[in-house]
Amino acid sequence: MKQHWLHIVLGIFLCTTSVHAQLDSIQQLPEILLIDAKLIPFSKGYKIEKLSDSLVERNATSLTETLRYNTSIYFKENGFGMVSSPSFRGTNAAQTAVVWNGININSVFTGQTDFNTISPLNYNEISIRSGGGGVQYGSGAIGGSIHLNNTFSFKKVDTTEIGLQYGSFSTLGGSASTTHAKHDYYVNVGVDFINSENNYDYIGKHKTNTHGEFLRFASKLNAAKNLKNGLATWNSEYIFNDRNFPGSLTTIGKDAYKDIATRNLFQLQQNIGAFTTKASIAHLFEEYKYFPDSEKPLYDGGKASTFIGALQSDAVLLKNLRLNTKVTYHYIDARGENIGENTRKTLAVVVLLNHNVSKKFTYGLNFRKEFLNGFDNPLLFSADAKWTISNDYAIRINGSKNYRVPTFNDLYWYAGGNNTLQPETSYQIELGQGLIFKDFKFDLAGFYISSEDLIKWVPGNGGLWQPVNISKTRNYGLEFIIDYTLKISPKHFLSLAANYSYTKAEDLEKETQLMYVPFNKAGGALSYNYKQFLFYIQGLYNGKAYTTTDNSDSVVAFTVFNLGGEFILPFKSNITIGGRLKNVFNRYYESVAYRPMPSRNYQLFLNFKF
Template identity: 40%
Template sequence: MKLFYSLVFLCFSTIALKGQTKVDSVQTLETVVLSDVKLQQNNYGFKTTTLKDSVLQNDSKSFTDILRFNSNVYFKENGYGMVSSPSFRGTNASQTAVIWNGISINSQLNGQTDFNLINVNNFDNVVIKNGGGSVQYGSGAIGGSIHLNNKLNFSSHFDNQLRLNYGSFNTQKASFNTNYGSSKFAANFWFQYVTSDNDYKYLGTNEVNENGAFNNLNFNVNLGYFISENNILKLYHQSFLGERELSGTLNTISRNKYLDENFRTLLEWANIGNHYTSKVKVAHLQELFKFYQNKDLDGYSYGKVNTYLIKHILDYNLSKKIALKSILDYNYFEADGSSFGSPNRSAFSATAIATYKPNSKSTFAFNIRQDVTSDFESPLLFSLDGSYQFKNFYKIMLNASKNFRVPTFNDLFWQPGGNLNLKPETSYQVDLGHQLQYKWVTLDLNTYYIKNENLIQWKPSNSGFWSPININQTHSYGAELGLKLNKTFGSHTITLNGNYSYTTSEDLETNKQLIYVPKHKANVSIAYNVKRFSFYYQHMFNDMVFTTEDNITSPLYSLPKYDLGNIGISYQLIQNKNHNLRLGLDINNLYDTPYQNVIFRPMPNRNYNIQLHYKF
């Protein structure tokens, strides 16, 4: 830990020395700069999709459903409200990085982020980056990354939002958000409480989800203060307390209960000069779980991880054509659990990024990264990307990268089953993208190839319990299509968004499709607004998936394809400068479709949600 505090002192000393440069209009810059180190400006050759607050603040949808219906990301969900894990381009959840204001929040226990533990209303935007990002975001950013961003607004304002929801299965939600800003200080406070009996019907049977109730409390605070003309201090904090009864299956009744506690605190000091931006991030993350085999008894197993992080980022504009970036990152992880003991790990990384923009039409970037980890040898990583604007309406993008993932504490130390002989995963990939844009229509097409080595998978062992092993080689290839349309005529606005993905992901030894990877996935949403009235319709198609490596297409070994539809209407009861009151109604699973994301774990039947949203 002495090394951690020494690095903190060193980075803050460096930024303080740079603080002599004057800069004009810093306040204006800070209202638009993302905490995630200008994510869009460092991924010229990558496909990125930004979900703005107009999409994120659909009060009746979970974060899982918002991404499922508005992106190419595929989700496995162990019943509604249970563990929800994302998948990009045929990879798995531990190969998807989740980045909160520029730092990774993937669990150090299983390498994943449970998207049913994230309340999305607190974020100003979410950026989805398809393709490898390990050079910038470290272990796990193989298939893609999802970026959760908070923006502090240093303009004079004071506004509040109150949301109240009630829906099927006695689902209740209440949240309150307040924002304040001046030229020197900005603050955002937000809390939300959700509770649900979650006792939906299992369509096609006489059963209901008997053990699926959940509740959670989420509190967030974001603060920013200009210490001087060109120095700003920001504080981000999240607290999440959740309790879930874990749903059973069609064949078994569950009495399990799971408690989650997640605390994240991030302090950022930024110095903005005429030609550079320097940032220091210091963070403490804590994840804690308790698992009760029988919710009516006192006995439980537990796990806890503390993460300490120090990160320094320097962006320097060498000229109008050349920009340089360096990232120094140190992490220390300490864990304690009833099933994996008390392991710890330290990791240091150094990243260099060079961007060259020879003219207004083209941009190229080269990235390298070296990690030094206490228990593994990490490979030298690289990333190349670029874009070229052939015409005003046509742009081509290309990227290639080497990425990696180190085994998690569960992979190594879980008892019984942990495997200390695991090797880190490595990945090579290439992506070619095309973008056509004409007036109010944008069309994106991406094709890609990914080759993975030493993929970590948990499988039944000869001893009767599950254990992780390295699979020699897998590959994924496919195509993604995106369509955006936005047209306003008079007081009428029509918005259409669509996504389609084709994915082949195979074990190269068996030539079999990997489990839970649909070959075809598509979604489309259309929204219509006129004066105070709004209407939307969403539709999603999910192809059949295999649930075993044998690729057998029968109900016991695969899940059938399905179509889902959602519909919603809302009306502005009050709409003026100081007050805005909206009443909305959503109907989810409109066609009452029986479907499963994980075998033997049915999802909800048709359900309703009423929202009252008051801005003042």
């Protein structure tokens, strides 16, 4: 597979030539600011999990790996590095929003994000917001949303970090990032890549994963400038993926897929008394090429540009009432061999309110209305509340109405598109409680989701598949998280982080469990730290998941363990060496039917910080 270094050069050029703010974050962490001003202040009654840097670094091969082991989200993955899609609380991939610095970046073609095309090392903060987020983040935020944020700080810093890794299946990766900041400016530039032959054995099958090579390259630039009574920020990223698709246990792979994504966001914020106004301009671009035969130049493709303009005002009234109003305009221009040339215009008006009634009780009310996009758009709403009963214990509740508009593929696909589709709608409620006692943290949540007019592709006349609004589903379940750190002595620490979820996701017409939604999923890690040495064991359990709509077949339950360790050199504290052994017991497992996952494999890494 060609390396396409031209794309890498163009990616760096894009970033280098392109050169969150919220009250609660400023109060708690005055030196770190977020671009996404809606994530924390208007989500008080929602569960938000922020993944620590150490958790991300342990599973940094892809965003799939990061989230699979550290959250309750289930992933369907067509083999290592191949197409990967999530199921969040039993919803499908198009009902999970991926939000980059406050912007929903799900594909306009498919309505979803392939999590293997995203490097977690490209972001300073990765957060998971459970529950409906349609008011704040638009179409697709039904099961939950994944937030990829680039933070910034005006604290003086001048650092450079370089990471190198090598592993089984001729896997080579590297990353570099440099950050410079003073009291009035911040600049961060970075690159990241991974390349693999991906030729692992199918355990017990006497077969090898062939035609599965892949390359991913990403670059980023993030900058901020402190202005008089305000600030200006700029965020850019470029991502290029080149993958050959392997076959399965029953097929031979020969197709390939290449895609490019660029994202640019400029924001200008001004503070005037109690009011903060922010103007935003963004451009998102995506392009894909699908090759039925990787050895031939013929392909089907598509490209889309999304232009976004937004103006919002944020005010803190009477010291305890916060109001945010926002008007956003989206213009999408998409074209491709299979969808023709089409556009979509969307005007959205959003009103968010949070009221701190007292130090112990807060609630929020949020509304969204969209226009111009050609659909019968419902009024979206959400409400949430949090009651802090004591310093250690709090309960929360939230409810919302959410939606998902049909994608360009749903509407315009040349062989089956249906331009009469209506948006999916969904209602949900969640009740949760959190306990924090010294170094022990526990969170328990119960959820219920009712959805209708779900878009499904079904066979029609002449065997032609076509999307229609037919399905009704009901999802409910429980989730809990435990985090505990035991200080054995001043130099010895033992840490446990674990998560578990039970999910019942029913097709109400067929009275069956939805495809690729396991009833049970659990994960966790036990870590031991002594001075400069860290050792951990990591486990993942996925219960049985049905692979057919009538629940007649399934992928079996599996458990996988990984071991890892790292060591900071005592004479060079800026150098860390380490390694990981994945699938320690060489367990055969699949997350998608007939698509085996890797056999036992290793990864070595070397990190420098200057």
